[in-house]
Amino acid sequence: MASKSRYSSTRFHDSSLQEFFSFEEVVLKGLASDGGLFHPDLIPNVRQDYLDWKDLSFSDLAYEVIRRYVDEDEISDSELRDIVHRSYSTFRHEDVVPTIELNKSKNLHLLELFHGPTFAFKDVALQFLGNLFEFFLVRKNKSISPSEIRHHLTVIGATSGDTGSAAIYGLRGKKDVSVFIMFPDGKVSPVQEAQMTTVLDPNVHCLSVQGTFDDCQDFVKAAFGDAEMNRTHHLAAVNSINWARILAQITYYFYSYFTLLKANPDLKPVKFVVPTGNFGDILAGYYASRMGLPVKKLIIATNENDILHRFWQTGTYSKKPTHHPTENPHNGIPEDGSQAHPDGAKETLSPAMDILVSSNFERLLWHLSLEHEFMVNSHVKKETSIRTAGSKIAGWFQDLKTTGKFTVDPEILQNAQETFGTYRVSDKETTEMIRACYRGEAIAKKEYVLDPHSAVGVAASLREIDSSEHDKNIAVVSLATAHPAKFANAVDLALKDEAGFDFDSVLPEQFIGLDKKERKVIKVPANTDLAGIRDLVTKEVEKEKEIRNGA
Ligand SMILES: *Cc1c(COP(=O)(O)O)cnc(C)c1O
Numbered sequence: 350m351a352s353k354s355r356y357s358s359t360r361f362h363d364s365s366l367q368e369f370f371s372f373e374e375v376v377l378k379g380l381a382s383d384g385g386l387f388h389p390d391l392i393p394n395v396r397q398d399y400l401d402w403k404d405l406s407f408s409d410l411a412y413e414v415i416r417r418y419v420d421e422d423e424i425s426d427s428e429l430r431d432i433v434h435r436s437y438s439t440f441r442h443e444d445v446v447p448t449i450e451l452n453k454s455k456n457l458h459l460l461e462l463f464h465g466p467t468f469a470f471k472d473v474a475l476q477f478l479g480n481l482f483e484f485f486l487v488r489k490n491k492s493i494s495p496s497e498i499r500h501h502l503t504v505i506g507a508t509s510g511d512t513g514s515a516a517i518y519g520l521r522g523k524k525d526v527s528v529f530i531m532f533p534d535g536k537v538s539p540v541q542e543a544q545m546t547t548v549l550d551p552n553v554h555c556l557s558v559q560g561t562f563d564d565c566q567d568f569v570k571a572a573f574g575d576a577e578m579n580r581t582h583h584l585a586a587v588n589s590i591n592w593a594r595i596l597a598q599i600t601y602y603f604y605s606y607f608t609l610l611k612a613n614p615d616l617k618p619v620k621f622v623v624p625t626g627n628f629g630d631i632l633a634g635y636y637a638s639r640m641g642l643p644v645k646k647l648i649i650a651t652n653e654n655d656i657l658h659r660f661w662q663t664g665t666y667s668k669k670p671t672h673h674p675t676e677n678p679h680n681g682i683p684e685d686g687s688q689a690h691p692d693g694a695k696e697t698l699s700p701a702m703d704i705l706v707s708s709n710f711e712r713l714l715w716h717l718s719l720e721h722e723f724m725v726n727s728h729v730k731k732e733t734s735i736r737t738a739g740s741k742i743a744g745w746f747q748d749l750k751t752t753g754k755f756t757v758d759p760e761i762l763q764n765a766q767e768t769f770g771t772y773r774v775s776d777k778e779t780t781e782m783i784r785a786c787y788r789g790e791a792i793a794k795k796e797y798v799l800d801p802h803s804a805v806g807v808a809a810s811l812r813e814i815d816s817s818e819h820d821k822n823i824a825v826v827s828l829a830t831a832h833p834a835k836f837a838n839a840v841d842l843a844l845k846d847e848a849g850f851d852f853d854s855v856l857p858e859q860f861i862g863l864d865k866k867e868r869k870v871i872k873v874p875a876n877t878d879l880a881g882i883r884d885l886v887t888k889e890v891e892k893e894k895e896i897r898n899g900a
Contacts, residue, residue: 359715360385362740393417396641407445411600436476448608451792468832471515474594479519486525503582507565514544521550531565546868559875589629598633618643624806626702628709650809664762667754698839772809783843801839803829
């Protein structure tokens with residue numbers, strides 16, 4: 350019998366509050382009101398079924414995976430199939446997320462996640478999230494009379510790069526949804542700025558803010574906390590803590606595994622290596638493995654912003670490194686909702702991973718803490734263990750806020766170490782890896798151009814393969830999270846002196862002439878306050894309604 354898919358907050362411990370939420374509530378709320386993240390009450394077990402999915406197309410497989418987390422009485426089979434199918438029909442590659450072989454003798458493979466509309470892996474999640482938002486809004490509006498005000502969603506986000514363009518491409522043209530993306534004027538890469546501002550749909554609004562990424566983030570936080578704003582708008586966020594984003598990412602771990610299995614029927618459990626920032630991508634791999642996918646190990650590859658790497662060494666999650674103080678701190682703190690910190694994150698060649706704290710790590714801690722409770726307090730009721738785990742998580746994140754760190758129980762660390770490995774990769778190593786791959790020194794495939802984030806992953810993969818515990822019969826899949834053309838600086842830095850290398854040769858046709866296309870962007874003046882932003886958002890949403898009614 351199918352059990353109900355329902356969700357709770359990682360910080361739930363007060364039984365006078367709402368404990369369970371539907372999928373729709375979780376997607377539209379984003380963050381739980383106690384500050385925690387939503388997690389599935391039960392992780393579906395597919396050990397009996399998953400091999401039946403081996404020959405499915407990506408989109409049909411994604412449907413099977415997602416179906417297990419969403420009740421049929423919330424979204425019917427045909428509706429869900431339609432949402433999933435539309436989300437992945439925008440990808441350019443027939444396999445959507447192909448896995449290619451980088452080196453046969455090392456058994457090293459690359460899962461290319463950048464064939465979506467904005468050439469970054471965030472498309473896999475945001476194409477789906479955009480269609481989900483629209484689906485829920487359209488359904489709500491079906492049951493209202495023509496004289497009632499339509500339900501409308503106002504998505505507000507801040508970006509210093511990939512999230513903004515992927516969100517815009519996920520939401521452009523969607524009914525009853527407006528999207529506002531703030532970015533610091535002159536501080537996002539030219540390609541990323543062009544990608545965002547050349548989308549001319551009436552429901553897309555790019556706000557260029559005089560200031561830093563932090564200032565943009567502060568506006569977003571202030572907007573979400575503003576009573577007036579919440580009275581006039583139904584606000585929604587698209588940052589990486591939204592459960593639907595994690596859910597959409599579970600799919601490609603299965604698909605990649607099946608790609609390898611089809612080539613090798615004797616496939617052993619696989620290692621996945623994931624360039625990691627906010628821990629969303631690799632967390633999806635954890636869910637895949639908990640569902641029953643044969644995963645040998647999940648390997649976190651970080652750049653010099655290495656809070657996760659340090660946690661896995663010590664069991665202490667601390668914003669401040671104790672040994673190597675951050676040189677060259679800047680204030681461009683992570684997109685996607687992690688806390689600001691006076692020291693800032695370190696600026697690296699892989700900017701989408703420049704984070705101080707990884708927001709989605711809280712979800713892993715929740716699952717590990719609950720397991721720990723079951724183990725040490727096996728005689729108590731499940732509800733009691735859940736509340737103890739929730740209260741522990743709430744305490745840890747309170748400590749993080751006040752003291753900048755917390756430490757977990759040794760058994761929790763040990764459990765985390767059994768499932769995950771970590772490597773920290775420097776900028777120097779990143780450029781060397783881009784070069785070594787291009788030259789065909791590190792991998793057998795010559796002239797393959799990696800983006801700097803994917804290079805962090807391949808560097809970590811090779812270190813894992815060279816480690817003494819590694820068994821050469823185990824396949825290693827490194828995740829490629831962006832197309833090299835998005836990060837011209839780092840790629841050029843690595844390859845400018847290579848004979849015969851021409852950056853234009855990696856440029857996809859979609860990027861050619863992008864800088865000359867018509868743009869739509871609202872300049873937010875330097876002295877603007879929250880009231881100014883509120884007026885601007887309200888005015889723009891009104892304008893959209895006029896356009897729609899006039900059309
Ligand atoms: C967002 C991003 C990452 C990090 O993914 P997380 O889910 O935040 O860990 C890595 N590479 C690229 C190119 C990204 O855009």
